[in-house]
Amino acid sequence: MRTVTIVGASLSGLYAARELRAQGFDGRLVIVGEEPHLPYDRPPLSKNFLSGRTDEDQLALTDADETAGLDAEWLLGVRARGLDTRGRTVVLDDGRTVSTDGVVLATGAAARRLPGGSLAGVHTLRTLDDARALRADLGLGARQVVVIGGGFIGAETASSCAGLGHAVTVVEAAPLPLVPQLGADMAAVCAALHRRRGVELITGTGVAGLRGTATVTGVDLTDGRTLPADIVIVGIGATPNTSWLVGSTLALHDGVLCDDGCATALPQVVAVGDVARVGGSRAEHWTSATEQPRVAVTNLLAGRTLQRVRTVPYFWSDQYGSRIQFAGRHRDGDTVHLTEGEITDDGPGESGFLAHYERGGRTVAVLGVDQPRAFLRARRELQRQVREQAVPAVL
Amino acid sequence: MIPVCRLEDLPEGESVRVETTPPVAVFRTEDGELYAIDDTCTHQDASLSEGWLEGCLVECPLHAASFDLRTGEPTCLPARRPVRTHRVTVEDGVIHVHLTAEEGTAA
Numbered sequence: 149m150r151t152v153t154i155v156g157a158s159l160s161g162l163y164a165a166r167e168l169r170a171q172g173f174d175g176r177l178v179i180v181g182e183e184p185h186l187p188y189d190r191p192p193l194s195k196n197f198l199s200g201r202t203d204e205d206q207l208a209l210t211d212a213d214e215t216a217g218l219d220a221e222w223l224l225g226v227r228a229r230g231l232d233t234r235g236r237t238v239v240l241d242d243g244r245t246v247s248t249d250g251v252v253l254a255t256g257a258a259a260r261r262l263p264g265g266s267l268a269g270v271h272t273l274r275t276l277d278d279a280r281a282l283r284a285d286l287g288l289g290a291r292q293v294v295v296i297g298g299g300f301i302g303a304e305t306a307s308s309c310a311g312l313g314h315a316v317t318v319v320e321a322a323p324l325p326l327v328p329q330l331g332a333d334m335a336a337v338c339a340a341l342h343r344r345r346g347v348e349l350i351t352g353t354g355v356a357g358l359r360g361t362a363t364v365t366g367v368d369l370t371d372g373r374t375l376p377a378d379i380v381i382v383g384i385g386a387t388p389n390t391s392w393l394v395g396s397t398l399a400l401h402d403g404v405l406c407d408d409g410c411a412t413a414l415p416q417v418v419a420v421g422d423v424a425r426v427g428g429s430r431a432e433h434w435t436s437a438t439e440q441p442r443v444a445v446t447n448l449l450a451g452r453t454l455q456r457v458r459t460v461p462y463f464w465s466d467q468y469g470s471r472i473q474f475a476g477r478h479r480d481g482d483t484v485h486l487t488e489g490e491i492t493d494d495g496p497g498e499s500g501f502l503a504h505y506e507r508g509g510r511t512v513a514v515l516g517v518d519q520p521r522a523f524l525r526a527r528r529e530l531q532r533q534v535r536e537q538a539v540p541a542v543l
Numbered sequence: 544m545i546p547v548c549r550l551e552d553l554p555e556g557e558s559v560r561v562e563t564t565p566p567v568a569v570f571r572t573e574d575g576e577l578y579a580i581d582d583t584c585t586h587q588d589a590s591l592s593e594g595w596l597e598g599c600l601v602e603c604p605l606h607a608a609s610f611d612l613r614t615g616e617p618t619c620l621p622a623r624r625p626v627r628t629h630r631v632t633v634e635d636g637v638i639h640v641h642l643t644a645e646e647g648t649a650a
Contacts, residue, residue, distance in 0.1 A: 166620075189587070189621075196588065211623070434606070438621065464605060473605075520593040520604035528595065 149249040149416075149449065150175045153238050155228045156254030156389075157181025159189065160421025160437035162209050164252045165218050167445035177220040178246050180238065182255075184225035185276055186210060191434055193279040194304040195466050198286070199311055207276065228255070231396045233414050250448050252441075253393070253404055253412075253419035257386035257432060262296070264357065269364040270380045273305055282381065286312055291378035293317070294367045296355055298325025300465045302383030303342070307467045309381075310347050317348040317375055319367065324351060329463075331478050334503060334515050338472060340495030345468045350375075386432060388423045403430040409453035410444035416451070418444040426457055433463045460530045470496060471520065475527040476513030478505045484515075488522045502526060547638040553577075558601075560592035567629055567640055568592035570612055572599060578612035579629035579640045586622040 152168055154161045157179050165179055181187075188207040196202035215222075223240065230239040231251065238246040259272035271282045282305075286293075291314050295306045298320035310316045318325075326335040342349040350369070358380060359366035367375045388403040398412050399405040404419040408427030411418050421437040424430065436459075443455045462475040482505040489501030500518025504511045504526065514530060516523030547553075547561055553571045560582050561567040568582040568591045578599070582592050589605035599612045608622035615625040630641040 163620075192587065209621075214623075471605075520590065524593070524595050524602075524604045 149173065151178065151246075151248045152176075152250040152252065152448070153178040153180065153246050153248040154252040154254055155180045155231075155238060156252075156256055156421070156423070157183070157185075157187055157222065157224060158254065158256055158421070158437075159187065159209065159434065160256075160441055161252070161254035162187040163438050163441035164254060164420055164445055165220055167441045168252075168449075169218055171445055171449060173445075173449060175249075177218065178238075178248065179220045179222050180226065180228050180240065180246070181222065181224045182227040183275060183277070186215070186222070186224070188276055190274070193276065194273055194301055195308060197279055198273075198283055198305065198308040200283070204276070228392050231393055231398070231417075233396050233398070233417065236416065249416060251417045252444065252448065253417065253423055254421050255389040255392070255423045257388045257422040259382070260385045260387055262355065262358065262382055262384070267358055267360045267364040267380075268362055269360070269378055270358065270382065272382050273301055274386065282379075285379055286314065290314055292376050293379045293381065294319060294375050294377040295381045295383060296367070297383035297385070298322075298339070298342075298349065298351070299383060299385065300326075300329075300463075302381070303467045304465060305381050305383060306342065306347050307345070307469075309379075310345050310468070314379075317350060318342060319353060319355060319369065319375070320349065320351045321354040322351065325349075330474065330515060331480070331482065331484065331505070333484055337491050337495055338467075338517070341468045341470055344495055347468075386422065388425075388430065390423060401425065407453055408456040408458075409447045410440050410457065411447045411453045416448070418448045420444045431461060433461065435459070435462045458534060460527065460534055462527065470500065470518050471516075473516045473520065473523045473527075474513065475523075476505065476511070476530050478513040479507065482507045482512060487526075488519050489517075544632075545640045545642065547640055550633050550636050550638055553638060556596060558592040558594075558596060560590060561640060563640075563642065566590070566592075567642070568601075569631060569638060569640060570596055570601065572596065572612070577631040577633070577638060579631045580610065580612060580615050581626040581629075583626075584608055584610075584622060585617070585624040585626055591626070 187209040192202045227241040229241045259274035293309045293314045293316045295302045295318045298318050306316045306318045324335045354370040356368040356370045390400045403425030406426045420440040422432045443457045446455045447453050464473040485504045490497035496517040502519045502522045503515045505513035514526040556573050558570045566582040569579045584603040586608045593604045595602040602609045609618045615628040632639050
């Protein structure tokens with residue numbers, strides 16, 4: 149393989165570049181990025197960056213020394229428009245083409261938006277530019293903020309806005325936020341964090357539309373209410389960036405379909421991060437984006453699946469001064485046992501808690517709130533189980 | 544020189560956070576060695592005193608960055624910058640940390 153092109157210059161794209169060099173690829177390395185920025189870390193955008201405690205230079209994922217060592221051609225500020233898998237060419241929006249032997253798809257996901265025109269004061273929070281714009285708006289003085297969507301981005305953003313002194317309301321269409329991630333019982337516990345910090349949480353109600361002519365003035369709810377708003381943050385999930393691959397021979401369905409080694413049906417194309425549907429599931433988690441590239445690059449360089457991603461899903465979220473950490477996979481019907489700390493009527497107890505999700509007598513997932521040490525121990529135990537399952541029963 | 548706790552109050556394999564500015568983490572390894580480093584992971588806001596101690600390495604509880612307690616150097620990503628190390632002594636059975644002067648480097 150003489151040329152490898154990584155499409156996507158974010159977390160998983162950078163990790164793929166590192167892996168290519170670490171695994172001995174010494175050919176031409178091209179990295180295409182839609183944003184004009186070198187790779188940066190997104191998790192702080194909704195937290196410390198928004199609240200002003202982290203600056204842009206602290207978001208950088210790489211430095212001059214490392215980029216020099218990677219010896220890559222960075223094509224930034226340009227979007228990929230197509231992938232000609234037969235001709236092995238990546239076509240860029242500005243008409244340029246990159247002839248390549250191998251491709252790592254790392255185009256991530258884009259924030260879902262509300263239908264309709266764009267009003268000033270309405271934001272999504274996915275990219276550095278999104279966060280810059282929102283931070284500037286929030287800096288104009290105390291405002292009425294409505295956050296649409298109570299998922300992780302919504303909750304973190306609401307928390308940051310409340311911390312900056314804004315009046316915040318979160319609107320969640322489901323009866324409770326975070327149920328798919330945490331299950332109903334634990335989602336209810338975490339939802340209490342909003343109330344505790346004076347943020348109003350309106351659930352079970354959708355958004356009918358936004359009010360305003362040039363600038364947003366309010367949010368119409370499907371139950372007939374209107375919430376006044378100077379700033380609206382739309383946190384209703386993200387869609388994998390696959391539209392540029394339509395017309396290629398790759399199978400697309402809520403992401404690029406891959407086997408459990410991040411390999412697509414084409415031996416010279418692998419996918420990583422938010423855009424990759426690996427072994428039947430797609431994760432929009434930092435940890436997946438950093439763990440998949442090692443396996444993907446091994447398989448890309450081998451031209452077939454030698455390794456599989458075998459990790460325990462893990463994500464974390466910081467909301468209202470509490471750190472929520474979750475590892476494993478839960479399903480409806482799992483029983484939840486509290487093993488550390490306590491849960492009160494008002495949400496997590498003073499010192500947080502650790503909860504185990506059990507199915508058939510086995511721990512399948514673990515949730516920690518402000519219990520990093522106990523959580524770490526439990527997460528390592530889960531990982532150990534998975535590794536043991538990976539060992540063939542008969543050697 | 545800052546007193547931390549009595550030696551017997553920090554069992555082997557455990558760590559304690561000292562609320563200095565910035566906070567410092569003091570570790571007592573399984574071998575009984577004492578080390579002190581800055582408590583905050585250089586990658587993202589997390590307390591290394593709550594991390595996973597194995598030999599002379601501590602793994603950050605948030606993103607599994609790992610630091611060598613002897614040098615403060617990260618041994619794996621995502622951390623790329625070292626944490627400061629501090630000298631530790633035991634006097635009259637009490638652990639003391641001698642804070643390394645703040646360096647003039649950019650944060």
